[in-house]
Each structure stands twice: as structure tokens, then as C-alpha cells.
Amino acid sequence: MELSNYYYTAYGLAIGSEIALPQLTEIQPTTVDLTIKREQLPASPPLHTTKVYRSGLNAQFARNDSDNLWLDWSPLMRFLAVDGHHLTLDTDQTDEELLALFTLSEALGLILFQKGYFLLHGSAIQLNNKGLVFLGLPGAGKSTTVAAFAQQGVPVLSDDMVCIRFDEAQKPLLIPAFSQIKIWESAVEGLQLDKTSLTPVREGLTKFSWHESVAFAEEAVPLERIFVLEPPDGAEPTPKQVSKSQLPIELLNHFPLPDLLLTGQSLKAYFEKSAVIASSIPLFKLNRPANFAKLHEFVAYLKTTL
Known part of the structure; x- marks a missing residue:
């Protein structure tokens, strides 16, 4: 079992996260359906403008041939969703409230989409x-x-x-x-x-x-x-x-x-x-x-x- 700093549940998933997500219900450490971690991301494929806004920032989106999905709110933060099981956040921000705001949004939605849920x-x-x-x-x-x-x-x-x-x-x-x-x-x-x-x-x-x-x-x-x-x-x-x-x-x-x-x-x-x-x-x-x-x-x- 991969160890995380925090364990939560949301959308029927057990989540292991490196960042605090205080809006979620905490659970005991367990095998998780989704890991959320902070890590520097590689360059994305060409980005496209979306209809998605958060805190006044317009997100850009990209996907590659492996169906890895990027959501880019530069210069604030970037996300990569992989296989419906891994969500990576690339940012210099340390404000926990801000990190949770962006993570518990369309970024998490990318994971739910990869899992085949109807949104x-x-x-x-x-x-x-x-x-x-x-x-x-x-x-x-x-x-x-x-x-x-x-x-x-x-x-x-x-x-x-x-x-x-x-x-x-x-x-x-x-x-x-x-x-x-x-x-x-x-x-x-x-x-x-x-x-x-x-x-x-x-x-x-x-x-x-x-x-x-x-x-x-x-x-x-x-x-x-x-x-x-x-x-x-x-x-x-x-x-x-x-x-x-x-x-x-x-x-x-x-x-x-x-x-x-x-x-x-x-x-x-x-x-x-x-x-x-x-x-x-x-x-x-x-x-x-x-x-x-x-x-x-x-x-x-x-x-x-x-």
C-alpha cells in the first residue's frame, strides 16, 4: 500500500493525497482508488482554450495518445490525470485552501471522466x-x-x-x-x-x-x-x-x-x-x-x- 499524508473519501473513492483536502471526509489509511500528489510535470501536448474558469483563470486542456489529460491554470498550477487512478499537481503554491479549491474541481472531474462516470x-x-x-x-x-x-x-x-x-x-x-x-x-x-x-x-x-x-x-x-x-x-x-x-x-x-x-x-x-x-x-x-x-x-x- 502506497503511503500518503492524508486519506479521504469522495465520489465513492478512497483517496490518498499529499495535500490537505479538508472539505473531504477523512478515513483510515487504506488501499486507495486514487492518489493525488505534487510533482513537476513534463511539458504537455499543445494546449487548447476551454470553457472552464476557476478564480477568474481560464483553464487550458490537452490530451495525448495514451489519454493522459492535462488541465492547465498557468501560471498558478497544472494538473495531469492518468488512468483514472493518479492526479498530479504541479505548482509552487503553498496555500492549502487554494490547492484544495483547484483540486476539488474540474481537475478531479478528469479522474471521474477517465473512470467512465457520467458528469x-x-x-x-x-x-x-x-x-x-x-x-x-x-x-x-x-x-x-x-x-x-x-x-x-x-x-x-x-x-x-x-x-x-x-x-x-x-x-x-x-x-x-x-x-x-x-x-x-x-x-x-x-x-x-x-x-x-x-x-x-x-x-x-x-x-x-x-x-x-x-x-x-x-x-x-x-x-x-x-x-x-x-x-x-x-x-x-x-x-x-x-x-x-x-x-x-x-x-x-x-x-x-x-x-x-x-x-x-x-x-x-x-x-x-x-x-x-x-x-x-x-x-x-x-x-x-x-x-x-x-x-x-x-x-x-x-x-x-x-
């Missing part, structure tokens, strides 16, 4: 042992919606990146990530959360992490429903179901990693898994509740109907 840019909760996913463009209110459920004691499954795997019967299951919701100060105030129980996030001076008192689901749950949040339109937020034929395109629009990952066989596999989801899971478009009172009404509605 979405969104947030998820466990409601009555069923999994609900909220998708949307940045600022759509995904994390705020999940935080409103968490206020009512509803366990959180993930925030920012949703991880889905399929069981032997090809039923989609939501995999728990780790106990954290990142929300803007306006949402903290609107939800009337106690700011003293939150910690500032390096992504923005007015963004906070809520993790210590959040109820967190530790077991995978069946995916039950997907919502795509859209801007409020002044009317009552009424879910409108998307046709099964359109669902794969909707899911593709919310892929959280560099688009260049989805080519050839990977793109084919993504659409095949989308079709499996479409066969049994409804997806609804929903105009975001216009204010926090309406949001609480939406939470109460779902809690009594699912």
Missing part, C-alpha cells in the same frame, strides 16, 4: 431516498436552490459537479461528492444563513462555503428527476417537461469539463448514457423562483410531492 455541471440533493439534480448556466441558482433544501435538513449529494454511474440493471445512481455548498453573499442573506458558520471562498470576496453543518448523503441514491433552472419570468415557476428525444442535447449542454473530451468514442458513450437516462428519468425546465419566499414554496412543494 454534469450542476448540484444534487437526496429527497426521500431519491436523487434530484439541478442544472443551469452559471448564476442560474443551482447552489442557492440546494442550500434552500439543506436549510430544511435535506441531505446534499453534490454541488457544482454531479456524478452518475449506472448499476448492473443500467439504472442511473447519483454518487455523493462531499459536504460543501458554495453560495454568494446575496444568497446567504436571502436565505438568512448564519454567516459566522460559513467560510469565505477564494473564488470571490463575496462567496462563502457552507460545509460543517450541512446534512450530507453518504450513499448513492437512484436518480429520480432533473431540473434545468432558467431565469425567472414573473409567473409561477411551473416545470415543463422536455421530450425524451431532446434530453441528450440538454445534458450535453451541461457537460462540466473541456468539450474536447467528447470526441469519437467518448462522445458516442456520452450520448448512449444520455439515452439510458432519457428512457426512465424526466427532465424539466423550470423558471427559477423570483424571490426567496417563492423558493421556499418550491422546496415545500417538492418535499410533499416526492
Whole structure:
């Protein structure tokens, strides 16, 4: 067993890490599924611009013929994902908070992608042992919606990146990530959360992490429903179901990693898994509740109907 400084669990994986990742649940030293280490990386293949941003930095992406994946946030740090088992971080940074912020993001997503998981840019909760996913463009209110459920004691499954795997019967299951919701100060105030129980996030001076008192689901749950949040339109937020034929395109629009990952066989596999989801899971478009009172009404509605 390779020795690491820290041992954690997240996304159903046992992780051995050279860097501290305090957002994760610590476990006893064990044989791990993933090792995270700091090491100087070789030069990458040609880099390509992505849609991925973190702390205002636009990441670049590269892959080689062996399907090793680079995510480059130069001059801050660079990552290399290999075989779904090894994530290497190359940086001079020593700030543990900053290291964890970048590692527990799309960098870890590369490992999940290599493991064959189905990924979405969104947030998820466990409601009555069923999994609900909220998708949307940045600022759509995904994390705020999940935080409103968490206020009512509803366990959180993930925030920012949703991880889905399929069981032997090809039923989609939501995999728990780790106990954290990142929300803007306006949402903290609107939800009337106690700011003293939150910690500032390096992504923005007015963004906070809520993790210590959040109820967190530790077991995978069946995916039950997907919502795509859209801007409020002044009317009552009424879910409108998307046709099964359109669902794969909707899911593709919310892929959280560099688009260049989805080519050839990977793109084919993504659409095949989308079709499996479409066969049994409804997806609804929903105009975001216009204010926090309406949001609480939406939470109460779902809690009594699912």
C-alpha cells in the first residue's frame, strides 16, 4: 500500500493525497482508488482554450495518445490525470485552501471522466431516498436552490459537479461528492444563513462555503428527476417537461469539463448514457423562483410531492 499524508473519501473513492483536502471526509489509511500528489510535470501536448474558469483563470486542456489529460491554470498550477487512478499537481503554491479549491474541481472531474462516470455541471440533493439534480448556466441558482433544501435538513449529494454511474440493471445512481455548498453573499442573506458558520471562498470576496453543518448523503441514491433552472419570468415557476428525444442535447449542454473530451468514442458513450437516462428519468425546465419566499414554496412543494 502506497503511503500518503492524508486519506479521504469522495465520489465513492478512497483517496490518498499529499495535500490537505479538508472539505473531504477523512478515513483510515487504506488501499486507495486514487492518489493525488505534487510533482513537476513534463511539458504537455499543445494546449487548447476551454470553457472552464476557476478564480477568474481560464483553464487550458490537452490530451495525448495514451489519454493522459492535462488541465492547465498557468501560471498558478497544472494538473495531469492518468488512468483514472493518479492526479498530479504541479505548482509552487503553498496555500492549502487554494490547492484544495483547484483540486476539488474540474481537475478531479478528469479522474471521474477517465473512470467512465457520467458528469454534469450542476448540484444534487437526496429527497426521500431519491436523487434530484439541478442544472443551469452559471448564476442560474443551482447552489442557492440546494442550500434552500439543506436549510430544511435535506441531505446534499453534490454541488457544482454531479456524478452518475449506472448499476448492473443500467439504472442511473447519483454518487455523493462531499459536504460543501458554495453560495454568494446575496444568497446567504436571502436565505438568512448564519454567516459566522460559513467560510469565505477564494473564488470571490463575496462567496462563502457552507460545509460543517450541512446534512450530507453518504450513499448513492437512484436518480429520480432533473431540473434545468432558467431565469425567472414573473409567473409561477411551473416545470415543463422536455421530450425524451431532446434530453441528450440538454445534458450535453451541461457537460462540466473541456468539450474536447467528447470526441469519437467518448462522445458516442456520452450520448448512449444520455439515452439510458432519457428512457426512465424526466427532465424539466423550470423558471427559477423570483424571490426567496417563492423558493421556499418550491422546496415545500417538492418535499410533499416526492
